[in-house]
Amino acid sequence: MTRTRRPSVADLSRAVAQAVPAREAIVHRSLRRTYGELQDRVERLAGLLAARGLGAHRERAELQGHESGQDHLALYLHNGPEYPEANLAAFAARVAPFNVNYRYTAAELHKLLADGRPAAIVYHAAFAPTLAQVLGSLETEPLLLQVADDSGNPLLPGALDYEQSLATAPRDWPTPASDPDDLYVIYTGGTTGMPKGTLWGQHDIWRAVIGGAAFPANVTADQVGAAAAAGPGRRILGAAPFMHGAGGWQMLGTLLSGGLLAIPDVVHRLDAAGLCVLIERERLDSVALIGEAFARPVAEELERNSYDLSSVRAVTVGGGATSPGTKERLLAALGEQAVLADGAGSTETGRVIQGDLAPGEKAEPGVFTLLPRACVLDFARRRMLEPGEEEIGWLAARAPLPFGYLDDPAKSEATFPVVAGERVAVPGDLAQLRGDGKLVLRGREAMTINSGGEKIFAEEVERALLTHPAVGDVLVLGRPSERWGQEVVALVRLDEQADDEELRGRAAEQIARYKLPKAFVRVLEIRRSPAGKADYAWARSALAAVAEGKS
Template sequence: MNLAALLQRAGRADFNRPALVLGTDVTATYGALARDAAVLGRALRETLGLGAGDRVAIVMRNVPDYVTVLFGAWWGGLSVVPANAKLHPKEIDYILRDSGARVCFVTPDLAPSVEGTSAVADGQVRVIEAGSADWRVLLETEPLDEPLTVEADAMAWLFYTSGTTGRPKGAMLSHRNLFSMTACYFADVDAIGAGDCIVHAAPMSHGSGLYILPHVAQAAAQVIPESGGFDPAEIFALMRAHRGLSMFAAPTMVHRLNVTAEQADPDTGNLKSIIYGGGPMYLADCKRAFALFGPKLIQIYGQGESPMTITALSRARHAEAIARGDDALLGSVGVAQMLADVRVTDEGGTPLPAGETGEVVVRGPQVMPGYWRQPDATAATIRDGWLHTGDMGAMAADGCLTLKDRSKDVIISGGTNIYPREVEEALLLHPAVREVSVIGRPVADWGEEVVAFVVPRPGATVGAADLDGHVRDHIARFKRPRHYRFLEALPKNHYGKVAKITLREWLDKETEPAPPPT
């Protein structure tokens, strides 16, 4: 059960269909892409000496070669470790070391960051730059006739998701997990027809990259914007050029599409679907998008541990909710996907009646087997076969799930997860910082922004600019706080834990908080 079989099938049956498109220029047909993947698979095994199950890291911005690396690694019976291109070099180094990756493919703009890591300096990882002489040598190898055989439960994708411990955890996604996700896409998310395409404006290291799979299964074109990212004007231009266009988008991206569409009145006739997820969608944005683009919205709820596959709110349910003014339905995340068994339970794991709030748990063939080399974290997260998501929600009598809160305190900014503990630990490395607590504050354009409450050490003087520069030396820029509040002490509850609810109340009042009584 090798995922590369999807590409092998498309390469044979749909040899001349466009597979990879940069902007409006076709860079590879499915026949060519299949051959390149077969060539790269052999080169990784025989030229570079990787063995079955070895890890191949990918630190690349969105480019057509991303797809070649994914399927080349799978064709050779290897696992991929896609890393967010926005990460700080120290974070990339951690992923390279923890995963034990032996090869890392990079785009030229990211090569310096990767080549400066200790994993490369120590000789653990060899860096291959896409398009370089080394890359061209690899693609001169003879192809493997067939994808190498792998077990269904062999790891295909090692997905690093930040955790509340301050260190990312690697969710091991198997070939079975991703085949199951692909099946659920067709059953619960969207149909893909001949000549359709997906535009990868969101990072291919995350949700958009996972949706490469169902589109390869149907030999649909993978369109990469020339910018390599998300620009609303560019997306609307691509809509004019490509029919049957789908895209995966964070809710903040949908908001920006709304704003641009209201100003420019673009032609969206070729738009087939906007699949959104990764954070809460404001009802106002959802209604605006429906009014602007029509019944083309689909919502999915998933996690790295159950990739893109927990629940879905179909385009038909969106239309139904809009037609009857049902904000409860529109504000839900829909019903369980075909292969997902979803419950809301109390702390002891007992299912709760409809309407009661508890933790969302899920099981099914799409759920990861566990975290990479972290048996304790696996045991804490997967209990009796159920993945405990850490999300709080309530299930309606009709099976629609509404999320209430994120018990892991994740901040979602621009569709990207930011975990407060990571930011707090970076700030605590500053010699003038005694205590710190980080929370998210809702903002229209990005979903949430990071706010840090800082208690300086006695006698120390520190300002926002100083801390901002410090944080940039330790974590990715997009994770840094946008605002700082300086306190004499953090509010604590009776157990000595920081009362984040009090911090949120202070922000809601938009006033500088007074220090709590001692």
């Protein structure tokens, strides 16, 4: 049957599975699962949710942008086959899935779940002890589906075993027809405050971020399925955490286009050697890495050991600063066939700027090309800037956009204003348009340091410091100063010895001297989330400890 309405993600998932049922969809350790097998499990889990009464209770047309009329399902999981299964099953049952950062403490998890109000939680057994500390304080008792893992933790009281539930769930339990405006909820990283639930419509997120832009606006789900069947599909490394926006989008984009999603054996930490072995074994052609934290260890592994990675055609880095030297090392190790794309965006926009680098080229730090949905607003947010205007403004995105933030009308209005008659997303990144149309990304407003009346962008200083070969990772902050108001301080993880003046001297080749750190704090590791996002609360505590003479 030809579907003429805008397709939902659930429509697309079913159409692709029908078009390529025997093609492999997911590889993880010894498991190899076809699209037909994947969709069978998706439908079984969707039926289980529907049989429990979970689904949509108010339609999108009845709701304001910050409201949800659906039940929610929390995905509290490491990367694994269960993540896309539960994600797609929620869509099929008209339940809105949302991501949970598995590094959260019990206190942080409580805040997130209290905000997200899950009617069901799918979680790995390793997280059962933390979840158990939170469940009693939630307003409602969610359905618990526990995924067995190497932890050996027993089922929580009242929880169902995930695999047993799927094995006994009926394949033909009636599920409602999905709607293209059914929600996909993505919680922001929360690096500078409490994470916010961003409410995307399924069709809009597909059009904006996960593959729909390649098709005409009136494309049907069956046509997308036919396109998947027409080619072999991309073979993609699923190393970026699925609980992070970019990792989740890559996961869904792979499975909605008929590609192969190869999930590394080790999912709780970065295993650079394991990634290289997987890429070689499965002949993967696309690799996504999270900033310097992922890219440098992989580059070092490729330089230490020999792998046949000639299948790789595209490498993307994002989610954090990646030094020009690391990008160049990666490309040199991979060979002439690969290109590298350094992209940036946010939960509210998806990737909207990108910088491509071919073998032998030199990277220009912080400089990007605008993708079709990107624009730059003036600082007052009244108009869109033209190339060559000197003003530092706001990186923004045009439609498709989220509806708003869950239960936060004021923040929704502030982040999604109407400018010159057009609704845009302004997540808080400062940028400047050059005369050649290229964009210079300055960094998050919240991370801007005001020192002696001069604005200093922390990410610009970080990029400059990363050019020194001794700097393995860096995080730049402002701290109070009697003389300057604020002064620049850098937390650095060094891979080899270097004194402060060496570090300042290298950075001074890239940035003005007033931007240089007044002090360096050496740490064993920069704390980051699995998605590469910096832990600023930890960083401020580390600076405070130094000021108090504790370290």
